[in-house]
Amino acid sequence: MxxxxxxxYDAWAPVEGCWSxxxxxxxxxxxxxxxxxxxxxxxxxxxxxxxxTPDGITALVLDLPYASALVGGLALAPRGWRPVPLYNGVSxxxxxxxxxxxxxxxxxxxxxxxxxxxCALPADAPPVFLLDSLRLTGRPAPLVFDNRWVVTPQDLPxxxxxxxxxxxxxxxxxxxxxxxLGAVLGRWRTGGLTLERVSDVVVPLVLPTLxxxxxxxxxxxxxxxxxxxxxxxxxxxxxxxxSKGGHG
Amino acid sequence: xxAPVLAELPWRACSPPPPAVATQLRRQAIFACRKWDPQVxxxxxxxxxxxxxxxxxxxELSDLTxxxxxxxxxxxxxxxxxxxxxxxxxxxxxxxxxxxTVLPGPAVRSWRFDWHFTTAGWRLSEVNADVPGGYNxxxxxxxxxxxxxxxxxxxxxxxxxxxxALAVQVPAGARVALVHATAYSDDRxxxxxxxxxLAEVGLHGLPCxxxxxxxxxxxxxxAGEAVAACLRFTPGEWLPGLPRECAWRHLLGHARVLVxxxxxxxxxxxxxxxxxxxRLGVPCPxxxxxxxxxxxxxxxxxxxxxxxILKPTWGRVGEGVVMQDRVLAxxxxxxxxxxxxxxxxxxxxxxxxxxxxxxxxxxxxxxxxGVYTLDGAVTGVFGRTVARPPINGQAVELGVLAEDAGxxxxxxx
Numbered sequence: 001m002x003x004x005x006x007x008x009y010d011a012w013a014p015v016e017g018c019w020s021x022x023x024x025x026x027x028x029x030x031x032x033x034x035x036x037x038x039x040x041x042x043x044x045x046x047x048x049x050x051x052x053t054p055d056g057i058t059a060l061v062l063d064l065p066y067a068s069a070l071v072g073g074l075a076l077a078p079r080g081w082r083p084v085p086l087y088n089g090v091s092x093x094x095x096x097x098x099x100x101x102x103x104x105x106x107x108x109x110x111x112x113x114x115x116x117x118x119c120a121l122p123a124d125a126p127p128v129f130l131l132d133s134l135r136l137t138g139r140p141a142p143l144v145f146d147n148r149w150v151v152t153p154q155d156l157p158x159x160x161x162x163x164x165x166x167x168x169x170x171x172x173x174x175x176x177x178x179x180x181l182g183a184v185l186g187r188w189r190t191g192g193l194t195l196e197r198v199s200d201v202v203v204p205l206v207l208p209t210l211x212x213x214x215x216x217x218x219x220x221x222x223x224x225x226x227x228x229x230x231x232x233x234x235x236x237x238x239x240x241x242x243s244k245g246g247h248g
Numbered sequence: 249x250x251a252p253v254l255a256e257l258p259w260r261a262c263s264p265p266p267p268a269v270a271t272q273l274r275r276q277a278i279f280a281c282r283k284w285d286p287q288v289x290x291x292x293x294x295x296x297x298x299x300x301x302x303x304x305x306x307x308e309l310s311d312l313t314x315x316x317x318x319x320x321x322x323x324x325x326x327x328x329x330x331x332x333x334x335x336x337x338x339x340x341x342x343x344x345x346x347x348x349t350v351l352p353g354p355a356v357r358s359w360r361f362d363w364h365f366t367t368a369g370w371r372l373s374e375v376n377a378d379v380p381g382g383y384n385x386x387x388x389x390x391x392x393x394x395x396x397x398x399x400x401x402x403x404x405x406x407x408x409x410x411x412x413a414l415a416v417q418v419p420a421g422a423r424v425a426l427v428h429a430t431a432y433s434d435d436r437x438x439x440x441x442x443x444x445x446l447a448e449v450g451l452h453g454l455p456c457x458x459x460x461x462x463x464x465x466x467x468x469x470x471a472g473e474a475v476a477a478c479l480r481f482t483p484g485e486w487l488p489g490l491p492r493e494c495a496w497r498h499l500l501g502h503a504r505v506l507v508x509x510x511x512x513x514x515x516x517x518x519x520x521x522x523x524x525x526x527r528l529g530v531p532c533p534x535x536x537x538x539x540x541x542x543x544x545x546x547x548x549x550x551x552x553x554x555x556x557i558l559k560p561t562w563g564r565v566g567e568g569v570v571m572q573d574r575v576l577a578x579x580x581x582x583x584x585x586x587x588x589x590x591x592x593x594x595x596x597x598x599x600x601x602x603x604x605x606x607x608x609x610x611x612x613x614x615x616x617x618g619v620y621t622l623d624g625a626v627t628g629v630f631g632r633t634v635a636r637p638p639i640n641g642q643a644v645e646l647g648v649l650a651e652d653a654g655x656x657x658x659x660x661x
Contacts, residue, residue: 009275025279026284026433029279029440089433146457154288
């Protein structure tokens with residue numbers, strides 16, 4: 001019985017798992033918000049069916065709203081995929097309504113630990129990276145807690161590391177490739193991975209065009225000059241500098 | 249030439265722990281120390297070892313830091329009297345205007361001085377005087393490791409010391425705003441750690457964004473209730489990007505609200521500060537003896553010379569630092585071109601030092617010891633290492649301890 005937060009984390013990030021280091025611990029630090037929830041989930045049946053079983057060379061990225069990617073990941077685990085939650089935003093503040101709703105995700109992380117452990121996945125099971133596609137949704141306003149977040153290349157393994165484990169292809173499941181994920185996938189493509197989108201059929205993935213200055217010093221200057229859409233704490237539409245925050 | 253100081257290294261040999269212990273420590277670091285970013289790319293950022301300083305080395309480092317903190321405080325005071333020099337430090341215009349209007353008020357100063365052991369002894373690379381990070385790791389990792397390394401002692405908990413200092417200056421049960429960029433979980437982890445430390449001394453730490461605060465002459469409110477102190481972790485140079493209605497200038501200092509760190513600390517955080525030493529008339533012998541030679545990029549032929557490194561004036565966590573002793577990455581080449589053709593006040597050139605590697609659990613690596621001070625007194629150490637300098641966002645963080653009076657004996661490797 002998983003009763004403590006670290007136990008729950010251990011189920012998603014087992015010591016021996018080769019993708020465990022990338023499991024984000026932030027939301028595991030919050031207790032479940034309610035025992036049973038009516039979650040705002042999309043039907044992930046089609047996603048699960050399209051993903052099929054691991055072929056040894058494919059990794060998946062599920063970028064779906066609320067906890068839907070987690071539900072999809074848990075449904076894929078019995079087929080041999082290792083779900084890797086990458087939710088890296090905080091849940092709420094002491095002040096204000098949070099912009100990104102995380103209650104369902106927290107609940108699913110805690111509730112999913114035991115069924116995931118029961119799958120007894122091998123240490124090198126191919127990864128399914130899980131994201132909330134609503135992570136950048138909403139606009140900050142006074143007394144709204146801006147808990148939007150982005151995924152950066154530093155939040156995931158490099159293309160080199162994926163290839164080291166035999167992964168040469170990444171399949172994306174989601175409506176739109178958001179700019180932050182686009183930066184990650186772009187590096188993977190540069191690193192020699194094949195990117196595909198899966199909807200009704202499998203097609204090559206087209207990535208969004210990013211401003212040339214994303215990830216450069218010019219971006220910091222843009223931020224400094226107030227071009228950042230939300231400088232009250234969040235970062236609006238811009239992909240921030242790599243994984244470090246403001247402190248020195 | 250290798251200096252005689254190398255005859256004795258300032259640290260003891262490190263022995264890696266059994267794998268089960270290392271795993272346990274990593275989990276404890278994540279959840280007990282709130283180290284929420286244990287992996288950056290392909291790099292695990294929690295070391296599987298701890299650095300044990302000799303007692304003599306810690307005394308020396310502590311004394312040096314105390315001296316340099318006093319000098320830095322004097323430099324800050326001198327700069328406050330010389331606003332005409334602020335532009336030369338690279339302080340943005342909006343901040344200069346705001347700083348000029350800040351009235352003196354209650355403040356605490358928590359700074360971190362980054363030291364490196366080099367072939368010429370201890371060298372200082374910078375002071376993080378605006379919003380130093382690393383509190384959770386500095387207080388927590390050493391404590392975790394001490395239980396596994398008999399004969400060692402911890403070097404302090406800067407968050408606990410900061411909380412105790414606030415408890416002396418504000419009423420019991422007071423509310424303390426912990427102002428940060430809420431979208432960064434690695435900032436939030438620091439806020440959660442500080443809130444816990446404040447709770448230990450009977451204060452209420454409230455993580456919030458700058459725009460959650462409302463200000464007037466009487467003080468500051470958060471959600472309609474007064475706060476007695478504001479600890480700021482939103483970098484000073486980001487503040488001008490905030491909406492005007494935030495009244496962010498009050499975060500730099502307020503007559504009735506205790507702030508930490510006050511905005512004037514940004515003046516001594518600028519990497520261009522050494523360029524003004526001679527004009528400030530403040531003796532700073534420790535700085536002069538331990539900071540590598542620092543010049544304006546216009547004043548020295550740095551380009552292509554591996555003895556010079558390029559540093560951005562407001563760089564943090566090694567961002568933008570270019571070392572020219574290697575093949576430059578595309579981004580480094582862009583920085584070099586930028587500094588060469590449009591130097592302005594955005595860059596400085598600094599002499600490279602040669603750090604002495606530490607034989608860590610995963611092989612030789614280069615430590616940086618960030619020693620915290622609180623209003624001049626040493627409060628703890630934040631340890632980081634990299635396989636190859638400079639220290640940056642992919643540094644591995646580690647506990648730092650000192651051998652105690654009984655002496656420390658490393659287990660055999």
